[in-house]
Amino acid sequence: MDLPINPPVAPMLAKAVAAVPEQPDDGPVWSYEPKWDGFRALIFRDGDEVVVVSRSGKDLARYFPELVDAARAELPERVVVDGEVGVVREIGGVRRLDWDSLSQRIHPAASRIDKLAGETPATFIGFDALALGDADLTGEPFPRRRDALRHAIAPGGSLQVSRVTQDSAVARDWFSAFEGAGLDGVVAKSLDGLYVPNKREMVKIKHKRTADCVVLGYRVHKSGTGLGSMLLGLYGDDGEVRMVGGSSAFADKKRIELQEMFEPMRLDPDNVAQGEVSRWRSAGNGEWIPIRPELVVEVAYDQMENGRFRHTVKFLRWRPDRDPISCGYEQLEVPLTYDVHDVLEGS
Template sequence: MGYRFAATPKEPERRMKPFGLALDTAPMEAKSADALPTEPGKWQFEPKWDGFRCLVFKEGGAVEIRGKSGKPLGRFFPEVVALLSELAYERFVADGELVVEIDGRLSFDALQMRLHPAESRIRKLAAETPARLVLFDMLMSPDGADMTGAPFAERRRALEAFGKTAARPERLLITPFTRVTAEAEQWLAGYSGTDGVVAKRLDGAYQSGERAMIKVKRLRTADCVVGGFRYESHSREVGSLLLGLYAADGRLDHVGFTSTIANSERPALTRRLEALRAPPGFTGRAPGGPSRWSTERSGQWEPLRPELVVEVRFDHVTGDRFRHGTRLLRWRPDKSPRQCTMEQIAPPPADLATE
């Protein structure tokens, strides 16, 4: 998911016991696609959650939560460890996602705040914004059977049986699903609280570490003000456009960038932008210096009069900013810059997380 771990104490490697499956078992992953598969009766479709992917292990009184990288997550989510410890089931291994809801919306920022070295801070956040565990696969059943070689349809039945006893409202959920492609496509068009759809073959085994699933992300668009630009590194042509949206207080906040500019368009676009140079560019939150993308362009930026509007495509928003670079779709001379407001990128209500 792109998150960073705070330092944690080293622990001895326990590959097999006491959890039945190795703690370093890698989650099965998904490959990206532009469309969902359409073979009838072959696939199950599930929401793609925007959280921390994890495997959860329980054996007797011992509970482990491991992130996709294999690193332990339990100390950052003590309320989830306590919940799993209290379940009537003595043993199981399941695949799932940790999510946090704030004010009716899923918050990736709140998850990242948990990765903190101070236990007191973690405990405070766990009490104020407890995490939810959404489960979507069963790797070892409560009777101790390794299910990784079983067809997914069988694993799903085991998961649902597990959920009849283990599920807890707003704490531990079994993910919704459909096996109707048309319904899954409706989810892509607007199912709240998630960022796409994952397709799993009903006859497929659990292929640890392999991209054996298919994911189709929901991509959204927004009209943004071009509040500034950066030159390409070692060049006097535009490298990226700096994007802004108007906040409720009327200030223009920097929300991200786009660098998908055709080479043939750069000379003319550079002249157009240079003619609009004028401070401050952004009247609210402004761009910082070099970022992880700045190896190919200067960290310095040129402010512009807020006159140009572009439509961009984006996937994730974190903290009122595009988490990744966006794709430039088109210029919008028909749009007033003042119409480009933060409401466009507000996350949808977390409807699925409350079921």
């Protein structure tokens, strides 16, 4: 591979801010775009040679062979583009990014990879360009890179281009509306900014919310001492409680305190429950200890997917004033009405 920019290259990163940055009165300085929630990836194409690498440098080509084929068919002969790999599925009557389907694509068996490539094909959403032809674009401002990206990727194929705007009001609307398509917030790039690998030169605004959940049980820490994570639930309209995720990352002293608090509340002191009750289960260890559903905690979360928290959540405080049965899904704001194809350039 002999491109102006060759792998390995660490992608440019973003730092978190609290709100969408406003444009100054004397003219725009920001370009805004949706924050896609998938696998960050760089695609390098030099003729028939295609390399797809993750943010950490992992080879993604073996897991997404359909994207390699699409790169050969749809990209220019010599190009490097930055973007996100996602799987789009119809959920609740709209097409949206589906993290569960995406994560299942990382599998050691080639036969399984080939099967899933046909059943849940991936899409690449481009949002930057590092090189086109013999030109190294990393030293160019974003509008120049954006023009190269649009030249490299035409709408309608397996490779797509994200929408952008310079209107901060539109970006704020995207922040709310596009979550229904499975997106994760908004990213802002400096119009004059260059592409700086592995540096936080962009800014990101992510969804942050709180919810009151009932504590259903816990796992013991991998050290064997103290609480590893508390497992949380929400009540549905049918009155049944469902596991929705977990909260962990407690200090050593707090882990021991929590285990001592939960031990007398065990439903069956002599047994533990089995099974994968959350997507954060440690490999080879599905055991958890159910307790009486009497405690309520307030947690911070960013996104829901398929009735569960998308990521592990942060413990904020106890809520002794809340009745556990009142901890239901109706408190959550999860829009599910925006189609992911409406977030793509040219759609």
